[in-house]
Amino acid sequence: MAELKHHDEPTHHEHHIVSPGVYLAICATLLVLTATTTAVSYVDLGEYNTVVALAIACTKMTLVVLFFMHIKYSSKLTKLTVAAGFFTFIVLIMMTMTDYISRAWGRW
Amino acid sequence: MSTILSLPDQSTASLPKVSYLNKEYGLKSWLLTQDHKRIAILYLIAITFFFFVGGAMAALIRLELLTPQTDLLAADTYNKVFSAHGIIMVFFFLVPVAPAVLGNFLIPLMIGARDVAFPKINLLSWYLFVSGGCIELTMMVFGGVDTGWTFTTPLSTHYLNTNVVAAAMGIFVAGFSSILTGLNFLVTIHRMRAPGMTWFRLPLFIWSYYATSFIFVLATPVIAIALVLVVLERIIGIGVFDPAKGGDPLLFQHLFWFYSHPAVYVMILPGMGVISEVVACFCRKRVFGYTAVAFSSVAIGVFSFFVWAHHMFIMGISSYSALVFSLMTMLVAVPSAIKIFNWSATMYKGSITFDTPMLYTLGFIGLFTIGGLTGVFLASMGMDIHLTETYFVVAHFHFVMVGGMVTAFMAGLHFWWPKITGRMYPESMGRIAAVILFTGFNLTFFPQFILGYLGMPRRYAAYPPEFQVLNVFSSAGATVLAVGYLLPLLYLTWSLKYGKIAGANPWQAAGLEWEIQSPPLTENFPVTPIVTHEAYDYEWLASKKGSEVPTVG
Amino acid sequence: MHSISPVLWQFLIKWLTNFAIFPPEASTIAPYADALYFFLILISLVGLIAVVAMVVTFAIRYRQEKNPVPTPIEGSTLLEATWTIIPLILFMVCFVWGALLYFRIYSPPPNAMNIYVVGKQWMWKAEHPGGQHEINALHIPVGRPIQLTLISQDVFHSFSVPAFRVKREVIPGRYTTVWFEATTPGVYHLFCTQYCGTLHSDMIGWIYAMSPQDYQAWEAGSTSGNSLAQSGERLFAALGCNSCHNSGPNAHGPNLANVFGSHLQLKNGQFVTVDDAFLRDTILNPTLHEVAGYAPIMPTYQGQVSEEGLIDLVEYIKRLDSQYRIEQTIENSAAQPVQTGTAPAETSAPALAPGTVKQ
Amino acid sequence: MDSHTLAAQTADTGHVEDEHAPFLRHHFESVPQQREAATFGMWLFLTTEIMFFGGLFCSYLIFRNWYYPAFVAGSHTLHIWAGTLNTTVLIVSSFTMAMAVHAAETRVRRALMGWMIATLILGCGFLCVKAYEWHDEWVDHHVPGLNFGPESFLHGTKAYPDDKLPLDVAEKTQLYFSLYFLMTGMHALHMIIGVSLLTILLIQVRGGKYVNGHVAPIENFGLYWHFVDIVWIFLFPLLYLISRHQ
Known part of the structure; x- marks a missing residue:
């Protein structure tokens, strides 16, 4: 049995059941945010329109991921997987953009 | 006291009565199997077939290039042949070969699991692979495609009238096979390890397959969407890659290489895993600097996502971004260098034998060093201007892919052949084949470095006559290389029936897969193993008495 | 001697006469490229020899017959750090050196002579400012920096001259530039190195590097009459460009005299330097680059002017150095109606112009 | 020592009564291991x-930066009410799906069925609204490659x-619409796959499955459904809400 202690990663992660109240609150928040983002798009904020729209979208995504998708209560491994997915997504966008943005800088 | 003496004599071993090979009979039991070992065999058969189809295309290419004129093949046929060679070899041989064959067979055995996490998905991915391959072969029968394996837009979308759509769809389907394989391996490695099998007790093979699987899962979807865009551009003209409609043809190359550069590491990382196992076993030592080798696999996997635009230095990307990508490419070369030095250092104070897998491994170390260092030539931006799109590039990636990956795969295939089939291959034939392969390979591809610096462009059906001499050398070498590949096909097939019985552990190697009978039972481990020692613990193995080491009498 | 078969004999002759490991060094850049190449070969050899020496020595010294009992070694942080840091430093040197060479190859000197090259399936068309047109050939003087402005009419091509160690992708819809200065008169290969379709391997030509005297003689002997700027002037008139770009007090379009090389402010507040690429882009996508102070009324000429025509226009606008030249163009176009082929376009309604105006 | 005792030792946190659960596949040691594997996969x-x-x-990001005015005009032709409605529908469907997973976890079959049916209806509703929008775009000749014509953008619209x-x-609005159809099309394809899977699961639930502790399929389908929702959460501002104030 002593050897089993070396098994660093527990094969089982305590499963957490989220209460319906939390779901309802999140759903309501998401709907409010949807209304907000639609409304804000009619206000002229210049460059910030895009920023605000994306910020709201990211907030909504975070809420869905954390609560509807239970990431808040998940194992570190699952959290890392999600992080890895977004990280690679960012790499794709950012590294491609290094080309497209800097094309305007020089003569090439 | 020698290591060898304390182990039971394997020569008296006989084949086990029940194994995964003879548990069930009939074609149906194979085609509907969910056993990872049988699926590995299915992959081996399909992939060997594709390898020899691709090899036949390579033979045609080398024959055509014997003379400067287009005499054997017309230019359009030549283009179709090299495209077929590229598509088959990259997407239907190099990418799946090591993960799907060796990975499927060995990952559960090495970590002490009964199967991969999702056996049905595993079978599904074989069917996807075969369907993708069938689409490609059908496409080739009905006229082929002449885009090259890179599908460069706008050539592929607007200027060719060959079967681009079918070719792209075949790769799309096969891509899902890769994704599912990678997903399966990741879950297996994370969730199915035997008790006591901690991360730092894993064989280095598993570490490199782990990195490979991550690339599969995260990079493959991008080429899938890129190919979908090509198909839509071709069929209905959506304009994303069409400069006339305001699109950017270079965007395709970004998306394509975002997958296809990491895919190169998908091809080489499993090879590196094999080399680690073989070096340790035939030096009878733990791999020098286990942690460094393990983390360099992961580092290669991570860095591989940051380097793709080095294929595009002269293609019109901004020079500032070329700088970034060149720098990252130099960084990714470092972990590879670390591995090469660590393997070499493993031999220090070892007790080395030179069986076939070890010969292939030594060949790998030499060829991969050349392949890797010539990669630095291409990563160096100013040098890349002269060398890119020439035979230098062709030589470089064949050194890495064929000299590296295929040699490593041959090492692995010979090393685990007794575990897979229960029988030994003929050792002397194996050694001869390894030497022929090494010689033939260098003869074929070394002249191409010189051709490249002389400026001979790739994908030329006809070339100026001053390049003929080196091309003749190259083609001559290719015949030797062909013998080097046909020979193993023959003697390995022969050994299925006539090979010596191997016994559970013919190499006296450490590792869970060698503690069970060969060929293994369908459920792999009758009793779930409990791991109490580090990987490659040859001292531990040597201290065991003969009766304590499991074998099959 | 007689016993050797004629085929083999031929082959030997070829081998002896043609064997080369390096292409000729025929440009000012070639020695720089070769220097880096030799450096890279050197570090590769050192690396390879180090690895092979290690492997061979260990293989001999520690083979089983000689060393039956292995000595377990975990690793050595110091050693591993050494062979991490030394390659890292060497690779960084390669990076910096390579980057410097890259910028040297792709930064043309300001006094370079400009030649336009259009790539199409499957030929190279060179257009000299003096109006000389060449196909699959390029005549250049030695000892003078030559800048090529490259564009493709269809797919990606790649303009490669191994003897000069330069290469540049020729992109559809975008100008790219490359420059070189030939040092030795001679005839050198010009390859298309980017796979471009069926006859990719036929898209090769020759670079004729000539002494300045020979070049002048060639230039004088092969001109077709109109310089690029002159052709551009006609096209400018034929497309009705001067109805807006006439530099008059009530002109609808910006004054084009001396516009090349100037800094313009766009409507979105950004500044751009007017270069070949900007001129070409504004002809095709005028409203994407709205210049401050002008209404976006210019129509697009996408699909109506061939790449050669665009080059003529660009070359014309480049050379518009005074008010006088513009007035001359207007007078010329009024006095002497343009040739028949381009006549319909004169009606200043470009949308009606059938097909390509200039070929 | 047989494998079962070993397995019981390994999964020391596992529920022993689950050891022989009918849905435990042979190659897993325990139910939690199987469930974790499925979730991770x-x-x-x-x-x-x-x-x-x-x-x-x-691709969207690149072309939006290059041709911003065209993207603005393209975006203005979309029905903002449809976009907002569909966002709402998807968010509510995500909520009902989360509730379905909750019902499966608490092993209440009626509730599970109810929430799943609600999700199914909302999903179909989303697709209907989307189909209506696509039909409108077809009528306006805004479908690249099939019937695209830039004419409608040469005059301006009543609202803009x-x-x-x-x-x-x-x-250049053609590029906007290409990306619009690609992105919403891919999203709708995922929705169609989701609705089909949901129907299959629903039939299985009716047959009594997934309320005996075997919640992994429902849970994983939920993850998929929420993911599709997240994609839409980004598509909505990116495609519908470009410079609405102009």
Whole structure:
């Protein structure tokens, strides 16, 4: 049995059941945010329109991921997987953009 | 006291009565199997077939290039042949070969699991692979495609009238096979390890397959969407890659290489895993600097996502971004260098034998060093201007892919052949084949470095006559290389029936897969193993008495 | 001697006469490229020899017959750090050196002579400012920096001259530039190195590097009459460009005299330097680059002017150095109606112009 | 020592009564291990989906920067009410799906069925609204490659009279619509797959499955459904809400 202690990663992660109240609150928040983002798009904020729209979208995504998708209560491994997915997504966008943005800088 | 003496004599071993090979009979039991070992065999058969189809295309290419004129093949046929060679070899041989064959067979055995996490998905991915391959072969029968394996837009979308759509769809389907394989391996490695099998007790093979699987899962979807865009551009003209409609043809190359550069590491990382196992076993030592080798696999996997635009230095990307990508490419070369030095250092104070897998491994170390260092030539931006799109590039990636990956795969295939089939291959034939392969390979591809610096462009059906001499050398070498590949096909097939019985552990190697009978039972481990020692613990193995080491009498 | 078969004999002759490991060094850049190449070969050899020496020595010294009992070694942080840091430093040197060479190859000197090259399936068309047109050939003087402005009419091509160690992708819809200065008169290969379709391997030509005297003689002997700027002037008139770009007090379009090389402010507040690429882009996508102070009324000429025509226009606008030249163009176009082929376009309604105006 | 006792030792936190659960597949040691594996596999699959849409988002970003006015005008032709409605529908469907997972976890079959049916209806509703929008775009000749014509952008619209584009910019709206159809099309494809899977699961639930503690399939389908919702959460502002104030 002593050897089993070396098994660093527990094969089982305590499963957490989220209460319906939390779901309802999140759903309501998401709907409010949807209304907000639609409304804000009619206000002229210049460059910030895009920023605000994306910020709201990211907030909504975070809420869905954390609560509807239970990431808040998940194992570190699952959290890392999600992080890895977004990280690679960012790499794709950012590294491609290094080309497209800097094309305007020089003569090439 | 020698290591060898304390182990039971394997020569008296006989084949086990029940194994995964003879548990069930009939074609149906194979085609509907969910056993990872049988699926590995299915992959081996399909992939060997594709390898020899691709090899036949390579033979045609080398024959055509014997003379400067287009005499054997017309230019359009030549283009179709090299495209077929590229598509088959990259997407239907190099990418799946090591993960799907060796990975499927060995990952559960090495970590002490009964199967991969999702056996049905595993079978599904074989069917996807075969369907993708069938689409490609059908496409080739009905006229082929002449885009090259890179599908460069706008050539592929607007200027060719060959079967681009079918070719792209075949790769799309096969891509899902890769994704599912990678997903399966990741879950297996994370969730199915035997008790006591901690991360730092894993064989280095598993570490490199782990990195490979991550690339599969995260990079493959991008080429899938890129190919979908090509198909839509071709069929209905959506304009994303069409400069006339305001699109950017270079965007395709970004998306394509975002997958296809990491895919190169998908091809080489499993090879590196094999080399680690073989070096340790035939030096009878733990791999020098286990942690460094393990983390360099992961580092290669991570860095591989940051380097793709080095294929595009002269293609019109901004020079500032070329700088970034060149720098990252130099960084990714470092972990590879670390591995090469660590393997070499493993031999220090070892007790080395030179069986076939070890010969292939030594060949790998030499060829991969050349392949890797010539990669630095291409990563160096100013040098890349002269060398890119020439035979230098062709030589470089064949050194890495064929000299590296295929040699490593041959090492692995010979090393685990007794575990897979229960029988030994003929050792002397194996050694001869390894030497022929090494010689033939260098003869074929070394002249191409010189051709490249002389400026001979790739994908030329006809070339100026001053390049003929080196091309003749190259083609001559290719015949030797062909013998080097046909020979193993023959003697390995022969050994299925006539090979010596191997016994559970013919190499006296450490590792869970060698503690069970060969060929293994369908459920792999009758009793779930409990791991109490580090990987490659040859001292531990040597201290065991003969009766304590499991074998099959 | 007689016993050797004629085929083999031929082959030997070829081998002896043609064997080369390096292409000729025929440009000012070639020695720089070769220097880096030799450096890279050197570090590769050192690396390879180090690895092979290690492997061979260990293989001999520690083979089983000689060393039956292995000595377990975990690793050595110091050693591993050494062979991490030394390659890292060497690779960084390669990076910096390579980057410097890259910028040297792709930064043309300001006094370079400009030649336009259009790539199409499957030929190279060179257009000299003096109006000389060449196909699959390029005549250049030695000892003078030559800048090529490259564009493709269809797919990606790649303009490669191994003897000069330069290469540049020729992109559809975008100008790219490359420059070189030939040092030795001679005839050198010009390859298309980017796979471009069926006859990719036929898209090769020759670079004729000539002494300045020979070049002048060639230039004088092969001109077709109109310089690029002159052709551009006609096209400018034929497309009705001067109805807006006439530099008059009530002109609808910006004054084009001396516009090349100037800094313009766009409507979105950004500044751009007017270069070949900007001129070409504004002809095709005028409203994407709205210049401050002008209404976006210019129509697009996408699909109506061939790449050669665009080059003529660009070359014309480049050379518009005074008010006088513009007035001359207007007078010329009024006095002497343009040739028949381009006549319909004169009606200043470009949308009606059938097909390509200039070929 | 047989494998079962060993397995029981390994999964020391596992429920012993689950050891012989009928849905435990032979190669897993315990139910929690199987469930964790399934969840992890699902998440990995979702990361591939992120990258799959990643290529499209990347293309979108590039062309939006290049042809911003065209993207504004293209966006203005979409029905904002439809976009907002569909966002709401998807968010509510995500909520009902989360509730369905909750019902499966608490093993209440009626509730599970109810929430799943609600999700199914909302999903179909989403697709109907989307189909209506696509039909409108077809009528307006805004479908690239099939019936695209930039004419409608040359004059401006009632709501946005400023959207009077010169021809060269108007032609670039084709890229906007290409990406619009690609992104919403891919999203709708995922919705259709989701609705089909949901129907299959619903039939299985009716047959009594997934309320005996075997919640992994429902849970993983939930993850998929929420993912599709997240994609839409980004598509909505990116496609519908570009400079609505102009």
